[in-house]
Amino acid sequence: MNTAAHFTRRRLLQTGVSATAVLGAHALPVRAQPTPWPNKPxxxxxxxxxxxxxxxxxxxxxxxxxxxxxxxxxxxxxxxxxxxxxxxxxxxxxxxxxxxxxxxxxxxxxxxxxxxxxxxxxxxxxxxxxxxxxxPMVICTSAPDLPANGVAELIALARARPNTLNVGLPSTTANVVFAQFVKSARAPLFGVKYKSSGQALTDVLGGQIPLAIDTVTAARPQITSGKLRALGITSLKASEMLPGVKPVSEQGVPGFDVVxxxxxxxxxxxxxxxxxxxxxxxxxxxxxxxxxxxxxxxxxxxxxxxxxxxxxxxxxxxxxxxxxxxxxxxxxx
The missing domain is CATH 3.40.190.150 (Bordetella uptake gene, domain 1)
Structure with missing residues (x-):
């Protein structure tokens, strides 16, 4: 055995450390780095x-x-x-x-x-x-004989004719908007439930009911064409989706915000x-x-x-x- 190698082995044995352990120290696995997110769909x-x-x-x-x-x-x-x-x-x-x-x-x-x-x-x-x-939701009408061009007029009309103005409600959200509006505005309107926007808006356009509360998405085509009039939008601020339509909160019902x-x-x-x-x-x-x-x-x-x-x-x-x-x-x- 080479003299230098023999000396090294003897020193390791004297200190209680095996040559295998020393060599093994250089063979420890490197800890894997986490794969950046996302690495799959x-x-x-x-x-x-x-x-x-x-x-x-x-x-x-x-x-x-x-x-x-x-x-x-x-x-x-x-x-x-x-x-x-x-x-x-x-x-x-x-x-x-x-x-x-x-x-x-x-x-x-x-x-x-x-x-x-x-x-x-x-x-x-x-x-x-x-x-x-x-x-946002929108309160809208097509009734030519309904003298309401905004929410304040609608409230006054509802108070003058309690529970005679029907409002089409095609969704749970519309029901919640309606309930909150009736309570906050003290406007005694009468809600009529529908299963879909199509059914509610068809009845409004056909004159079966005078009003509806629906999403801007559903009502906007008819509003743009002039077949429906938008009385107010239910978000706290005006929306660029319906330019010129004032929020309910700015028409006599401060703080109204249900979207x-x-x-x-x-x-x-x-x-x-x-x-x-x-x-x-x-x-x-x-x-x-x-x-x-x-x-x-x-x-x-x-x-x-x-x-x-x-x-x-x-x-x-x-x-x-x-x-x-x-x-x-x-x-x-």
Missing amino acids: IRIVVPYAAGQGADVLMRLVGHELSMSLNQSIVVENRAGAGGNIGVAAAARSPADGYTFVLGTNATHAANEFLFGSLGFSPATDFDAVAMLGLL AWDALFAPRGTPPDIVHKLAEHIQRALQQPDTRRRMLDIGVEPLFMNPTQLDAFVRSERPKWGEVIRAADIRID
């Missing part, structure tokens, strides 16, 4: 049918996200029970940053007061990611850095002029809120919707 559950407004919005925003994240965005439609089925499925999904859900004023604010069981908790099963936009909304949520426990990164990409998407224009075209007013802002907003919305639903005894038929 992202799934976004839309709890409504394909082709509905929420689905169209999510596919529009999803397209922008897929380009900015350089990753596929898979929109999965899981409709049923007013959105509850899809949201419940998302709540049970892994909180790994690869599943999100499009939540609405229905799924995350109103439904818990309308259904006996949701299959999830909107308050504890999700982390807020970002607000996408608002969907539908769409936002993105993640299963509770999703890594905060992923949540904030996705929120930043959503903010950039909503700032794109083409995206804004296309959202307005489908009746959604772009509005970004970051995770903290959205969480606070939803916490305030839940009791607001609940109070109106309970007071008006609104139920799912």
Whole structure:
């Protein structure tokens, strides 16, 4: 044996360290670095049918996200029970940053007061990611003999003729808007429930009922053509979707603000850095002029809120919707 090698081996043995251990120290595996997010397709559950407004919005925003994240965005439609089925499925999904859900004023604010069981908790099963936009409602009429060109005149007319002016209500949101308006404005109108916007607006246009409350998306074509007159919009501020139409809040009902909304949520426990990164990409998407224009075209007013802002907003919305639903005894038929 080489004298130097023999000396080294003897010193190692004397110190109680084996040559194998020394050699092994140089062979320790290097700790793998985490793979940057996202490294596989992202799934976004839309709890409504394909082709509905929420689905169209999510596919529009999803397209922008897929380009900015350089990753596929898979929109999965899981409709049923007013959105509850899809949201419940998302709540049970892994909180790994690869599943999100499009939540609405229905799924995350109103439904818990309308259904006996949701299959999830909107308050504890999700982390807020970002607000996408608002969907204002509009009070409209086609009655040529209705001397109401604005909300103040409508209120005066309702008080003069209590419970004789019928208002078509094609959705739960329309029912909530109506109940809050009757209460806040002290305007005794009579609500008539419909199963769809098409049915309600057909009856208004045909003269069967004088008024309707519906989404801007549904009513705008008839308003633009002059067949319907818009009396007021239900958002706190005027909307560029209906230029010249004043908010209800500026027509004798201060503070009136009842709108539908769409936002993105993640299963509770999703890594905060992923949540904030996705929120930043959503903010950039909503700032794109083409995206804004296309959202307005489908009746959604772009509005970004970051995770903290959205969480606070939803916490305030839940009791607001609940109070109106309970007071008006609104139920799912």
